[in-house]
Amino acid sequence: MRTAPTTTDRAHRGGRGRAAALAALLAAGVAVLGAGGPQGALLPAAAGAPPRQAPQAAPAADPNCDTTRSVPPSTVDGPAVKAIKDKKTLVIGVDQNSYRWGARNPATGGIEGFDIDLAKAIGTALMGDPSKITFKAVPTAERIKFIQDGKVDMIVRTMTITCERMDQVAFSKPYFRTANRLLVPKARGVKTFDEALNGRTACAARSSSAEDELKGNPHGSKLVTVENQLDCLVLMQLGKVDATMTDDGLAAGQAAQDTTITLLDEQVRPGVMGVAMKLGNTDLVARVNQVLADYQASGAWRESYDRWLKPTMHDDADRFRP
Template sequence: MLLAAGGLALAGAVLAGSLPDGTDGHRKAGKHAVAEPADEHGVGTVAERETCDDGRDAAESYPAERVEGSAVEEIQDRGQLIVGIDQNSYLWGYRTPDTGEIVGFDIDLVEAIAEDLLDTPDPDIVFRAIPTSERINALQDGAVDMVVRAMSITCERWEHVAFSTAYFETGQQLLAPRNSPIDGFDASMAGQRVCSAEGSTAAELLARESNGADLVTAPNHLDCLVQVQLGEADALMTDAALGAGHVAQDPSMELIGEPLTEESYGVAFNAEATDLVAWVNAVLEDYREGGAQSRWTAAAEARLEGYLYGENEPPPSPPEPLYRN
């Protein structure tokens, strides 16, 4: 497997790069490391689960089918899968400090997809690290075959790219130092500098409802964490799933309140690569299958236990796939 950095600076190397030891991305969690789940209606929810103008759930995708169309054939003829990832998201996609290997929940999924597409247990994968704001451009320009980068499925993004069925569910949440005056998504944010990644759903949410905060943006959510550590921002907003990784990296931080939205992560593709979307949806069907013995559960236990759910507890179930008629 190769990593093409694509010009991305490692912001985490400043302060947030002190990842826990070990190559499996797993360690014991502190008492604030597990994100609180939203209740049935999402406590403090700003946006309910998104329904698009045509009445579809944003997470609906093309039916699962291994079809050898042009996008699939191009990858198979090349003998190599090129994937846009994040190399700075602890738990999801990050470079281990001792070996330099890229690991995480997203990376485990990439490996399963590549094994199936290329029909080999040792597939040739090129990882291209791309900033949040460049994910859609990378797909439209053909720089990558797909993006597996904790990318939330939204109706607006469907206008530019296509998505697989959901492989994880999360929501936006504030993250701040433990001594922060911010105690929720409310007036306590007024006058505070809140950072979000450019082009992220967090940035969109804050633009709609800032609660008087001074909004700051950065190329990636980890850059926002560094800004908080350097005193250049007072808090950040990101997916709760990513925020749990930040707490694991920096125990002086904590997740504030509960998730504000209901969102799903999906694999993203060029909008015209519908055959590839359908193929990956078929891979995801197999990835989820098997309950406690599934590859999805194995990845959750290896990467997320003690952070997104308690130690020695069963992991959450994978989201049920939704398909377009």
């Protein structure tokens, strides 16, 4: 594991509810990185299925909506970038509960993972100094609100670009291909979505694409929503839900954490992830798009994927690179 980054850690340890969830995880024998932080805590910058066809962006209901659309890359600092530089810190909303994407390393206290590597690259390019990056933990359901309320300057947190979200926040160019998949206890012995969901209880994070998918499923399953996708794993371990739906990368991480659950091969809602920012901050989006282009061209994107995600997702990086 890498050493913790140099930005100031103002994180507070989680309250009783999160501590109880962590206790449940530990009791189930699961090694979890990053469980335990409260909503909005400030943080320091810091076996899978056989290969499948690369997921493609899902067709939009609105033919005029293109989830890969964004502004051209630019190195010019406009008003939004200058305002961030004037306040001397770039606040990036991240996850601290997702294994290998954004999770707290218990040995160092730092947050690390694939999304964290990208967030550091963006912050260092914009601010010129990694000590001027502040990471803020943001629950899944609060991602858009945190941007709109100005609590963060951007979100780098496994956020799928959708047509509905594009009306609420601005997105960078995509940086990862994704799809939703189901996790179920191995003891159930199911192989398909039909078997897994028919008359059962399924879990998803609130305001996630997985929640939208489960709301519209035809199987008559009951939906339970939680603040963060890791909470679904706890509920499944406690026998309170029968299945969990989340992004395939997060699902692979959960399956790696707990060998009593399995990841079904079937996929739904293929799409792409992007960095989210406030509507109207066009110059900031353009600067982020430049960083993304440079990050991929330098090989840093692939290096980060190979380090953090390939051990659980097993497929080559090209399957997930937009």
